[in-house]
Amino acid sequence: MLRIALIAHDAKKQQMIDLVAREKEIFCRCELVATGTTGELIRSRVGIQISTVLSGPLGGDQQIGSRIACQTLDMVIFFRDPLTAQPHEPDVSALLRLCDVHNIPVATNWSSAEILLEHVKRRLGY
Ligand SMILES: O=C(CO)COP(=O)(O)O
Numbered sequence: 675m676l677r678i679a680l681i682a683h684d685a686k687k688q689q690m691i692d693l694v695a696r697e698k699e700i701f702c703r704c705e706l707v708a709t710g711t712t713g714e715l716i717r718s719r720v721g722i723q724i725s726t727v728l729s730g731p732l733g734g735d736q737q738i739g740s741r742i743a744c745q746t747l748d749m750v751i752f753f754r755d756p757l758t759a760q761p762h763e764p765d766v767s768a769l770l771r772l773c774d775v776h777n778i779p780v781a782t783n784w785s786s787a788e789i790l791l792e793h794v795k796r797r798l799g800y
Pocket residue numbers: 681682683684708709710711712713728729730731734735766
């Protein structure tokens with residue numbers, strides 16, 4: 675089963691909910707993990723099974739990064755807010771850096787997420 679991390683900064687959380695709701699059938703067939711607030715929102719608004727780590731600013735990005743380093747994640751969708759400074763910017767950079775270190779596909783906006791999901795659909799035989 676494909677293991678996908680879902681993360682969204684506050685200004686992008688609605689976009690993440692919209693994406694997961696739209697592609698619910700696909701996401702239901704994946705193993706999902708999210709940072710705390712993103713995951714709780716997805717769970718309550720979309721009604722999909724998703725495990726959570728800590729909230730991003732409290733270490734959640736680092737926990738996701740650890741999974742990337744341990745090779746227990748296959749893909750990351752991380753809707754970053756490029757217009758707002760984040761107190762945990764070093765953690766955000768570290769997570770994205772680890773995706774590059776371990777060659778993990780990462781989408782940081784809607785268009786790239788759609789392209790990654792096309793790949794997921796093909797893998798699932800759609
Ligand atoms: O801050 C985040 C990613 O950097 C996301 O964390 P939350 O999902 O807990 O809001």
